Amino acid sequence: MILITNDDGIVAPGIRALVEVARKFGEVLVVAPDSPQSGQGHAITLNQPLKLRKVKVFDEVDAYECTGTPVDCVKLAKNVLLKGQKIDLCISGINHGANSALNILYSGTMSAAMEASIEKIDSIGFSLLDFSFEADFTSAKYYAEKIIRSVLEQPMGDCKLLNVNIPACPLEEIKGMKVCRQGNGTWVEDFQEGHDPRGEKYYWLTGKFVSFEDEGDKNNDIWALKNNYVSIVPSGHDLTYYSEIDNFKHLENI
8 A cells, every 4th residue: 555645735736746656556545635734844733623535636546635734644544544554655745846955844745754654654755846836747757656666666674764856857857866865954034024904014934045065065965956866865753963962961960
């Protein structure tokens, strides 16, 4: 069984592209949010009930829309819809926009895949570097199929989560795939101030992403994507900064 979810909503073109690919490999179940949930990260719903509705969105594929977050979708799929049934692979996406570098921390797409990986399920998040609703998913589908086939034929080991980003360029311009580390960068944020029709002030988050990577370092996803490679980052859940543990040992004695 292949479980598919996303954060752009069940009618997004990206998830339709992923369903087209995944159904080549066996039985598929889709559980996705009923509305866009970008930027939700690993949020879960605690203060209101969740609802699942079976919908006819994909031909010959069972699909459910969920009123909750992407992580809620995975939890409900595993514990309610597929209770007791083995999930061979969970795939999330194809996201409209990058989830490289620091974006993984904010991404609902990647958090859904991460939730499955916490449950020891092989999981992949796919993202295309194009925010447009009319984005061309040709390249993304081509590489998603190659990666899904490989993971199903040779299941993952200790690492249960891959973060895959695909450049927004024609298939013939992509140079290949690069397994690498997460790049170092951050968002330089700006809040645009405005006033609503009642005269009340509001703020709209904008900004730009800035890389802190050395231009000569080719072993990170920022470089890979900039140079038209599909980036594949083996990812995990442990946020410990191991090299700094000894530097903070003095706190045990204060």
